[in-house]
Structures are given as C-alpha cells and as structure tokens.
Amino acid sequence: MTLHLLPFFKACNPSKTIDLANPLERPYYIDFSSVRGGKVVETLERTIVRLSPDEPTCQLFSGHIGCGKSTELLRLKARLEEQNYHVVYFESSRDLDMADVSISDILIAIAKSVSDSLESTAGIRLKAPYFTNLFEEVKTFLQTPIELEAGAELSLGIARITAKTKENPKLREQLKQSLEPRTESILRAINEEVLGRADSELRARGKKGLVAIVDNLDRIAPRQVTPTRSLPEYLFIDRGSQLGRLNCHLVYTIPLALIFSNEYQTLKNRLGGGVAPIILPMIPACDRDGRDNPQGMALLRQLLLVRAFPSLEPPARLDLISEVFDSPQTIDRLCRVSGGHVRNLLGLLYTCLRQQDPPISRDCVETVIQNYREDILLALEDHEWDLILQVVREQKVRGEQEYQLLLRSMFVFEYQDPQGRWFGINPALAESQRFQQKWQGFSA
Known part of the structure; x- marks a missing residue:
C-alpha cells in the first residue's frame, strides 16, 4: 500500500484533536x-447514563496537558449522543483568559455554549429576561457602545459583550467587578432561564437530557491570588460548590496540581460530590523497573502508524513500517523517548516530517530528540534536580509544590499499573549527561 503524504502530514499535527463523531477521523x-x-x-458515561440519568451529576477529569484528555472527552460526547443525549462540548480556553478567570466567567461561558449549541443544532432559541436586563446594565456602566438589538439571543448578547471587553483589559476588570457579586443570581438565572428551559425543550423532543463538557480548565494559570491560594484552588475549592450547582450533567477538566493539594478532600466534597476525579495517566512505554512495556509499546507504534495507514488493520500496518521509518528500531526509539505522552510523541514525529519525507531516518530522529532534550534542560533550574532524583528513586511525587515544578514542566510523568500510581522521569531527560552525572552521585 502506498503512503499518501499530505493526509499523513495532516494526521500527525500534534495540535489536532481526534473527533470521534467524524467518520473520517474515527479510524x-x-x-x-x-x-x-x-x-x-466508560466510567464517566456510566455515571450519567446508569447511576444518575434523571439527576444532575458533576464529574472531574484530569491528567497531564497533552496526554489525550480532549480526545477522550470527544469520545464521551459521541457515545452519549448515540444514546440520545444533547451534549455540549467546548474548549474554555477559546472564550476565557486562562490567566485571569472568575467564577462568573466560567458560568457565563457555559451558558453561552449551551445557548449556542441549542440554537445551531436543535433550533431552540432562548430568550432570558435576567440576562437581557443584565446586558443593558453592562452597556451602561461600561460606557462603551455595544451593538445589541433588543430581544437578541442569549449567546449573541454574551458574545458581543465578551468580545468588547477582551479588547480592553480595563473594561474587562470593570465587568468582572460588576459580575462577581452577582454570581448567585447569575447561577439561579442560568439554571432557571437557560438549563431548565433547555432540559424541558430537549426532553419534549425525545432527548434524555443535557450534558455540558467543559474542557481545558486544566490550563488555568497556577498564579497566586492570595498569599495562601492559587487561582485554581480559589476557583475549584473555595468556589467549587457554585460550579457544581448547575442543573445539568457536568464534566469539568481540572488542573492536575489540585490532586496533590492539601485540600484534595475538600475539592472532592465541594465539586465532585465526594467522588474522586478521574485521572488519565501516561501510556507506559516502560514499566517501573525500566524494561519495555510490550503492550504499551505496541499501542504507541500503532498511534504513529495509524496516521499513515488508517484504513488498515494493526497487523497490516506493522508490515509497512519501512514506508514510514527506515527500521523498526527507529519507530521504537521515538516511542520510548516520548515517555508515552501522546502530544510529545506526535510532536517529535511532526518535527521529523518537517525535515525529511518518509521513510524517516534514524539520524533525523536522533537530531530531533537531541533538540527536544536540550529544550527540557534549558528549563531546568539547579534546585529542581534534587526533586527529580528523589522522584526517580522513590517513584512518588509529594505535594502541590513538587507537582508544579516537575509534572507541569514535563520533567516527570505519571503512570498507572496494577500496583497503583507511580512516577517516572521524562526519558529524554534521563538520557542527558547532566542527569547521569547527578544520578551517580545521588545513588552512590
């Protein structure tokens, strides 16, 4: 079978998320x-469909940025739609400033996305009196012209106002100062005028319910907002109960750092209803003892080869490795050094493709890996080496501070096996001369 280069290049783009609802992308x-x-x-799905089909649920989902959460959430969307749910999936980072997010921002972004989806896919147009009055007040106190005709749909009103304030940080701060004290009334209005009406309209049309999947909230900046609180802690722990009170099924992505917070139990109780967040770990290219994980490596090979031959069965793809790489050892080299991080692996392959057409040579792969390793080393500070060496020895990460230093910077990855959670160093970093020297002194 001949490798078609243009579709292959497009499929290898690491910024592309697979949409399982699209038959062309499903393979x-x-x-x-x-x-x-x-x-x-399946766990997220069962909670909605089997355990609580008629009551709102709030589920939390986390993992490394780039590990494949969005792909899994789009698969959840496709599965729920097959069972006749109306599912609203949206990437919050497109509507919100991840460095300066408030509770009212998140609530209004959800209301806008639900309203947008109902209008575009179900022909349901919502007129919300509370928000009509709110928009008029906003226009007045912002003292700036906003084109908003009377009786405009909710989604249009929100879009016009957020677009105007995005252009001007001063206006945005004014808007936030005005809306935050009204969070409770905004929440009630969303439940009554948006979600309540939406649920009634959808069920009248035979739908089983409304599900909102709020992706990319895990990208909220971990900056301090008080001496003792980061922005994610403030939003998801201090104000989490408000996020969990929307009257529909909810799935939120949350920063992985919160799993290591001292108030993790509070997070579970206030936002997760006492249920632990679901964490998506890395794909193990190797086991705890450093040996190859055969099943993990086999699936990582398929992750790359399916981009070249999506219509073939897995065994047939293996027979065509030589169309993509100069040897089986070269594809394995890429899989191992990625540490099982999906976006990193695709990013390494994509970088190779920017330098040469397939079959990709081992020399090209090694050059790309070397540059990747040097980029990681540039970000490492001297005091972080001690933490890395400790994680390598114990295969554990303790506390939020260590997480921020190690996992968010992708110096360390998280895995899951029958023994539970464990942590390993980024393989590209482990190969560096600097690490080898420090490890010899540390383990002596």
Whole structure:
C-alpha cells in the first residue's frame, strides 16, 4: 500500500484533536485503556447514563496537558449522543483568559455554549429576561457602545459583550467587578432561564437530557491570588460548590496540581460530590523497573502508524513500517523517548516530517530528540534536580509544590499499573549527561 503524504502530514499535527463523531477521523483513534488502568470514558458515561440519568451529576477529569484528555472527552460526547443525549462540548480556553478567570466567567461561558449549541443544532432559541436586563446594565456602566438589538439571543448578547471587553483589559476588570457579586443570581438565572428551559425543550423532543463538557480548565494559570491560594484552588475549592450547582450533567477538566493539594478532600466534597476525579495517566512505554512495556509499546507504534495507514488493520500496518521509518528500531526509539505522552510523541514525529519525507531516518530522529532534550534542560533550574532524583528513586511525587515544578514542566510523568500510581522521569531527560552525572552521585 502506498503512503499518501499530505493526509499523513495532516494526521500527525500534534495540535489536532481526534473527533470521534467524524467518520473520517474515527479510524485514527487508538484505545489505550488496557494500559492506562481503566476505561475512563466508560466510567464517566456510566455515571450519567446508569447511576444518575434523571439527576444532575458533576464529574472531574484530569491528567497531564497533552496526554489525550480532549480526545477522550470527544469520545464521551459521541457515545452519549448515540444514546440520545444533547451534549455540549467546548474548549474554555477559546472564550476565557486562562490567566485571569472568575467564577462568573466560567458560568457565563457555559451558558453561552449551551445557548449556542441549542440554537445551531436543535433550533431552540432562548430568550432570558435576567440576562437581557443584565446586558443593558453592562452597556451602561461600561460606557462603551455595544451593538445589541433588543430581544437578541442569549449567546449573541454574551458574545458581543465578551468580545468588547477582551479588547480592553480595563473594561474587562470593570465587568468582572460588576459580575462577581452577582454570581448567585447569575447561577439561579442560568439554571432557571437557560438549563431548565433547555432540559424541558430537549426532553419534549425525545432527548434524555443535557450534558455540558467543559474542557481545558486544566490550563488555568497556577498564579497566586492570595498569599495562601492559587487561582485554581480559589476557583475549584473555595468556589467549587457554585460550579457544581448547575442543573445539568457536568464534566469539568481540572488542573492536575489540585490532586496533590492539601485540600484534595475538600475539592472532592465541594465539586465532585465526594467522588474522586478521574485521572488519565501516561501510556507506559516502560514499566517501573525500566524494561519495555510490550503492550504499551505496541499501542504507541500503532498511534504513529495509524496516521499513515488508517484504513488498515494493526497487523497490516506493522508490515509497512519501512514506508514510514527506515527500521523498526527507529519507530521504537521515538516511542520510548516520548515517555508515552501522546502530544510529545506526535510532536517529535511532526518535527521529523518537517525535515525529511518518509521513510524517516534514524539520524533525523536522533537530531530531533537531541533538540527536544536540550529544550527540557534549558528549563531546568539547579534546585529542581534534587526533586527529580528523589522522584526517580522513590517513584512518588509529594505535594502541590513538587507537582508544579516537575509534572507541569514535563520533567516527570505519571503512570498507572496494577500496583497503583507511580512516577517516572521524562526519558529524554534521563538520557542527558547532566542527569547521569547527578544520578551517580545521588545513588552512590
């Protein structure tokens, strides 16, 4: 079978998320649940469909940025839609400033996305009196012209106001100062005028319910907002109960740092209803003892080869490795050094493709890996080495501070096996001469 270069290049783009609802993209999906410690999508789905079909649920989902959460959430969306749910999926980072987010921002972004989806896919147009009055007040106190005709749909009103304030940080701060004290009334209005009406309209049309999947909230900046509180802690712990009170099924992505917070139990109780967040770990290219994980490596090979041959079955793809790489050892080299991080692996392949057409040579791969390793080393500060060496020895991460230093910077990855959670160093970093020297002194 001939490798078609243009579709292959497009499929390798690491910024592209697979949409399982699209029949053309569905073949690119690889199911890693067998090596990730469980079927995360099925768990989220069962909670909505089986355990609480008629009552709102709030579920939390986390993992490394770039590990494949968005792909899994889009798979959840497709599965729920097959069961006749109306599912609203949106990337919050497109509507919100991840460095300066408030509770009212998140609530209004959800209301806008739900309203947008109902208008575009179900023909349901919502007129919300509370928000009509609120928009008029906003126009007045902002003292800036906003084109908003009377009786405009909710989504249009929110879009016009947020677009105007995005252009001007001063206006944005004024808007936030005005809306935050009204969070409770905004929440009630969303439940009564948006979600309540939406649920009634949808059920009248035979739908089983409304599900809102709020992606990319894990990208909220971990900046301090008080001497003792980061922005994610303030939003999801201090104000989490408000996020959990929307009258529909909710799935939120949250920063992985919160799993290591001293107030993790408070997070579970206030936002997760006492249920622990579901965490999507890395794909194990190797086991705890450093030896290859055969099943993990096999699936990582397929992650790359399916981009080249989506219409073939897995065994047939293996027979065509020579169309993509100069040897089986070269594809394995890429898989191992990625540490099982999906976006990193695709990013390494994409960088190779920017330098040469397939079959990709081992020399090209080694050059790309070397540059990747040097980029990681540039970000490392001397005091962080001690933490890395401790994690390598103990395979554990303790506390939020260590997480921020190690996991968010991708110096360390998280995995899951039958023994539980464990942590390993980024393989590209482990190969560096600097690490080897420090490890010899540390382990002596």
